[in-house]
Amino acid sequence: MSRALTVATLFPLATVAAADEANASALARRGAARDLSVETVTVDRADSFVDADVYLVGGTGRGGVAALVEALTSTDLAARVSDGAVLLAVDAGLDAVARSWVDPAGARHQGLGLAPVSIHSAPEVTGTVVTRPDASLDLPALIGWEANDLRTVREDGARALFTLEVGSGNRTEDALGGTTEGVLAGSILGTRLHGPLLALNPELADLVLARATQRSEPWPALESPAVERARRERIAEVRRESPKADWRSRLPGPVAARLRR
Amino acid sequence: MSDARDPLRARLALATGRSAGRLSQALGKGSGSMIGGRLALRVDPQVLRAVAGDRRSVLVTGTNGKSTVTALVAAAITPGGAVVSNTTGANMTDGIVTALSADRTSGLAALEVDEVYLEPVARGTRPKAVVVLNSSREYTRGVSLRSTLEHWRRTAAALPDDCVAIVNVDDPLVSWAFETAPHRIGVSGGLYWRGDALICPACGSVQDFTDDSWSCPGCRRSRPEPDWKVVPDGNGWAVEHAGERTRIEVTVPGRTGPVGGAFALAAADALGVDVAEAAERVSAVADVDGRYAPYRLGDHAARLLMLKNPAGWAEAIDVAVSTDRPLVVAVDPFGPKDTATMWEAPFQRLAGERVAVTGGRTADAVAILDAAGADVVEAPDIESAVRAHAPGEVMVACNYPAFRRISKQFRGGTH
Numbered sequence: 051m052s053r054a055l056t057v058a059t060l061f062p063l064a065t066v067a068a069a070d071e072a073n074a075s076a077l078a079r080r081g082a083a084r085d086l087s088v089e090t091v092t093v094d095r096a097d098s099f100v101d102a103d104v105y106l107v108g109g110t111g112r113g114g115v116a117a118l119v120e121a122l123t124s125t126d127l128a129a130r131v132s133d134g135a136v137l138l139a140v141d142a143g144l145d146a147v148a149r150s151w152v153d154p155a156g157a158r159h160q161g162l163g164l165a166p167v168s169i170h171s172a173p174e175v176t177g178t179v180v181t182r183p184d185a186s187l188d189l190p191a192l193i194g195w196e197a198n199d200l201r202t203v204r205e206d207g208a209r210a211l212f213t214l215e216v217g218s219g220n221r222t223e224d225a226l227g228g229t230t231e232g233v234l235a236g237s238i239l240g241t242r243l244h245g246p247l248l249a250l251n252p253e254l255a256d257l258v259l260a261r262a263t264q265r266s267e268p269w270p271a272l273e274s275p276a277v278e279r280a281r282r283e284r285i286a287e288v289r290r291e292s293p294k295a296d297w298r299s300r301l302p303g304p305v306a307a308r309l310r311r
Numbered sequence: 312m313s314d315a316r317d318p319l320r321a322r323l324a325l326a327t328g329r330s331a332g333r334l335s336q337a338l339g340k341g342s343g344s345m346i347g348g349r350l351a352l353r354v355d356p357q358v359l360r361a362v363a364g365d366r367r368s369v370l371v372t373g374t375n376g377k378s379t380v381t382a383l384v385a386a387a388i389t390p391g392g393a394v395v396s397n398t399t400g401a402n403m404t405d406g407i408v409t410a411l412s413a414d415r416t417s418g419l420a421a422l423e424v425d426e427v428y429l430e431p432v433a434r435g436t437r438p439k440a441v442v443v444l445n446s447s448r449e450y451t452r453g454v455s456l457r458s459t460l461e462h463w464r465r466t467a468a469a470l471p472d473d474c475v476a477i478v479n480v481d482d483p484l485v486s487w488a489f490e491t492a493p494h495r496i497g498v499s500g501g502l503y504w505r506g507d508a509l510i511c512p513a514c515g516s517v518q519d520f521t522d523d524s525w526s527c528p529g530c531r532r533s534r535p536e537p538d539w540k541v542v543p544d545g546n547g548w549a550v551e552h553a554g555e556r557t558r559i560e561v562t563v564p565g566r567t568g569p570v571g572g573a574f575a576l577a578a579a580d581a582l583g584v585d586v587a588e589a590a591e592r593v594s595a596v597a598d599v600d601g602r603y604a605p606y607r608l609g610d611h612a613a614r615l616l617m618l619k620n621p622a623g624w625a626e627a628i629d630v631a632v633s634t635d636r637p638l639v640v641a642v643d644p645f646g647p648k649d650t651a652t653m654w655e656a657p658f659q660r661l662a663g664e665r666v667a668v669t670g671g672r673t674a675d676a677v678a679i680l681d682a683a684g685a686d687v688v689e690a691p692d693i694e695s696a697v698r699a700h701a702p703g704e705v706m707v708a709c710n711y712p713a714f715r716r717i718s719k720q721f722r723g724g725t726h
């Protein structure tokens with residue numbers, strides 16, 4: 051009994067593309083292994099917008115955010131997301147669906163307001179990011195990249211998508227004292243971690259697929275040894291090079307916070 | 312050598328640069344070409360103008376294929392006189408100063424120019440022709456495509472009146488950036504990677520693509536009709552221009568060779584060199600900086616390709632598939648996103664095919680090829696990777712550090 055899902059990559063070229071194609075095909079691959087038949091579509095103009103189960107909005111660089119907001123506004127994205135479609139909004143995509151964002155000159159603009167965050171200027175950071183495992187989302191330590199000069203402030207008590215072992219993340223003060231990254235609100239996953247994120251982290255692809263199929267129980271274990279080995283090597287390299295990363299920071303967020311107190 | 316015509320300060324700068332170059336050679340730090348040129352520029356920014364003198368230069372820029380096309384241009388214009396070229400691949404202002412100051416007598420120059428350095432190099436050399444190949448993103452550079460294009464547009468508008476811009480009209484970004492040039496000639500150079508060019512750089516609309524053309528519904532720009540194009544000719548290739556057909560033989564595998572040849576012939580024509588004669592010289596180029604010459608490994612021959620972005624990988628995959636040669640992928644570490652671009656390359660074209668993988672980033676390459684459905688074989692070193700395939704010619708697709716390492720190893724050993 052195979053279920054069909056549609057994954058739509060929205061306006062990948064309004065901003066600097068950051069491997070959006072790799073994320074869509076990662077969902078297709080992981081979906082096939084989960085007995086889901088995934089169709090991938092790229093939407094380049096408002097009149098070719100489709101009803102999909104998952105929307106990917108990505109890209110880096112703030113130069114194209116205004117165009118992205120304009121393009122997204124003339125689609126049914128907001129209605130689809132409130133009906134439960136999953137939205138993975140990455141970097142410039144997160145700016146576009148935020149309540150407000152800042153352009154490179156520092157001027158504030160309205161976003162689509164789908165994600166309960168506001169975006170502010172901050173010093174530039176770049177580097178490899180390692181997340182902490184998160185049992186509540188069934189996620190191991192993941193790898194990603196950040197490169198931005200932005201602070202992402204969560205509103206209405208929305209939870210972060212990740213806590214970080216290495217990396218700068220949202221750059222907001224967190225109650226638990228940890229470093230948070232992105233936002234998870236309803237069916238919206240927002241993050242600054244760009245590049246082939248879902249390809250490198252198949253468990254995150256699983257999370258997207260679970261939300262898109264309203265699946266509540268965990269997926270059966272499914273190994274992808276090649277990707278896991280690549281990630282393991284990459285994480286080991288980051289830990290070697292990062293003075294901040296000691297054994298305490300590898301513990302799940304709440305445990306680490308308790309130890310710190 | 313210094314020349315009595317040089318201003319005194321430029322002469323001093325050259326002397327300093329030369330002794331630093333000798334010093335770095337003595338210390339065993341490579342060829343010394345970068346260190347020499349860099350010091351010279353620090354002393355006097357006018358030094359490029361002084362060493363360029365009044366020679367007639369062709370600049371070659373773009374994201375992919377600069378070294379190859381520069382070598383073909385250098386060959387194509389030799390009927391016009393002696394040619395100096397920065398054959399070491401040192402393609403920023405300082406490397407070009409070094410190349411030009413090492414040869415003050417050649418009346419012609421074929422210069423590979425890093426895309427971000429086009430403006431100062433064009434100002435210093437006052438070229439007769441600028442060849443522009445393509446414009447594609449590189450994650451690792453940290454320079455946005457947009458700012459490179461705007462830099463090119465400024466540079467194009469300021470080119471001398473007698474300079475011809477020879478541009479790849481199949482690339483909408485290049486076409487837009489050079490529409491401000493005083494004279495423009497179009498070459499159909501192909502576009503292996505549309506990913507960066509789908510949005511019109513002029514108006515932000517999504518462009519309409521057909522198999523071999525593009526147009527923008529927003530600002531009505533469209534692909535200018537090319538003056539030069541490559542056509543199949545029997546079992547090889549020919550270049551078509553002004554109703555004439557010129558056959559070229561280029562050892563560079565795939566379509567890259569003849570397309571590079573078309574740019575070279577257009578450059579020769581712009582300098583008044585006879586096209587038929589230029590084509591003979593281009594066809595005589597056997598190798599570009601050791602880049603394409605096959606290295607013998609017993610019953611195998613390995614051809615190295617150096618790749619740095621999705622456009623490059625797409626081209627390499629296309630060469631492997633279209634010429635039916637097996638592939639080795641060799642990738643070494645050079646930073647956090649060193650393999651990120653490979654996730655976007657169309658490796659699924661190799662699904663079911665055996666691909667051998669080697670290098671310091673083997674784990675990443677295995678993951679990427681495995682996801683694409685290739686039959687991946689890991690090899691501890693380049694020799695065993697090549698020998699994982701049946702005897703014959705093998706394409707070795709490398710990222711930059713792996714290319715450096717392997718070509719050095721081959722040159723020192725079996726070649």
Ligand SMILES: [Zn+2]
Nearest residue numbers: 511514527530
């Ligand atoms: Zn346009």
